[in-house]
Amino acid sequence: MNVGDLLDAQVLGPDGTTLGVVVDVRFALEVVDEPDDDARERDREDPETPLSAHLGRDAVGGARLVGLLVSPHSGGSFLGYERTELRSPWPIAQLVRRRHRGTFLAGWSDVAEVRTDGSPVIVRLVAGFERGSPAL
Amino acid sequence: MTRERMVDARLHLLSRQVLDADGEPVRAVDDLELVGPGGQPARAGAEVRVGAILVGPVLFVRLFGGAVPVSRQPRIAWEDVGHVGTAIELTVPSDRLDADWVEHWLRDHVVGRVPGGRHDPEADG
């Protein structure tokens, strides 16, 4: 199974009702050591160092599948607005937020079945699944 | 200290540039392969991790549908990933990745053979 199979998959409740589509897949990334944000910003001020030489980057280990972000409206790109604090530029932020109102996080443990044989791919959730907050 | 950071595939991983250990571009992330514990196939509801970054033909699958035979799927093992930022940085040089064979072939058989193809443009005017 690939992430690409899960994206845009149709999500059904335990009784077979359509809940929406998978708009993103959330992972927990093991971070081995934390980058020092302050040091990075200081380095960027140094007139002789390329700005891009001190990018925010986490030293990472494994990536564990946490859950699926399900939007009742449409698939397609989110641009990330409703999951982060990002609010500007406001017309785009407003538009994206409105389009994806009602998005929730379905925990991977609440996924009963993934059928990849057909098109679209079908994801069925277990009875009593929880609607988690989509916020990162 | 180990902690966890939440990342979303579309937002933070897919389509990001992959750089090798020397900072050379390898490919963009076209898809991510999911595996269960011990390399078993991923199962719904059970523990699942990212096994590999997939590049190349899988992009066409995501764009146009269809399937790529697993054996012909260029992959970069997730164990080779060192950092995740605005790019995904590997801990291995790209020469050791079979994901980049077209670049190597063109370098060795076409571009590298044209006079000046190995000339360093920054060395002089």
Added chain:
Amino acid sequence: MKKVLGVALGVLTAIGGFVDIGDLVTNAVVGSRFGLSLVWVVALGVVGICLFASMAGRVAAVSGRATFEIIRERLGPKAAGANLVASFAINLLTLTAEIGGIALALHLVSSVEPRLWIPVAALAVWLVLWRVKFQVMENVAGLMGLLLVGFGVALFLLGPDWGELMRQAVPPSPPSTEHAAAYWYYAVALFGAAMTPYEVFFFSSGAVEERWTAKDLTMNRANVLIGFPLGGLLSVAIAACAAVVLLPAGIEVSSLSQIVLPVAQAGGVLLLALVIVGIVAATFGAALETALSSGYSLAQYLGWSWGKFRRPARAARFHVTMVVAILLGVGILMTSVDPIAVTEMSVVFSAVALPLTYVPILVVANDPQYMGRHVNGRVVNALGTVYLVIVVVAAVAAIPLMIATGAGS
């Protein structure tokens, strides 16, 4: 002192590099038909490209990611793939127009058929891309392009009725003989000529090529904010020359010799020769930029290694892409299509595709995960939002206007 020289050089290359075949042709056509009544669009386009280019440059410098990497990352492979196809096609069209422009300009001074100049021009473009250092390439083309100041000189020598020119410009008053739809069609074309997406691909990739520091970022902001408006003045001078000489004579521009006619009339052979050298340099510089942009956009979408700072063998697919683009451009020109017509098409489609490039950059420029504390400020965001509306309106209006006016005729 060295710093002053650095800024001066940067500003001068920004001026000389601003005008390309799209600006040249569109401004002359507009001047010959509408006088200076569309000058406001040039101003709008100049402010827009200043905003857009400096934002894209800042994003690339801070995040290390050039424009098309950002586009794919934000829009996903499907929408970005559609954008790539559109951008690549427009880029190719522009590259074709620029190579054609070089050939036409050389034809004017040599009486050798343009068709024979086309392969020569293409080969020269490839050789520079293959061999010459990025900064040398940018500076030489930009400085020689400054000779286009000849249009400004010609305007003064023509001794026009300045009051009349002002009356055409403010408030904008198009000639009563022209239809409103044609006026708005050319407004969109002028806007597209000033804000071509390839300039942004080139500018942002250049920030990565040259590994900008905080100092470079400040310096380049100055170059853009001073150089582009002065380059815009060159565009206005081209339109004004056409408005003074061609509009009263009822000549509608359809060839390069008509575009330079006012220069010849005002300044004689010497000024004409200088301006033609300027045109060759400007179109040559733009041909380099568009050829590079075709390589940049494809390589960045697919994640290939790219850049002129690498040895060609270390960016093999990038160099192969540029060669293929140049060959395709030559192929199109060899069908004896009119380069001027290709130019007019390329600027309109540039306007159509602009939002696809503009929106992802605007979004990422606000994302602290990419930009740290270099995110957009309030003023830039307010201006960015205004331009978001303008860019979308121009893109939506372009095709209907094109159909309604029969491409402006």
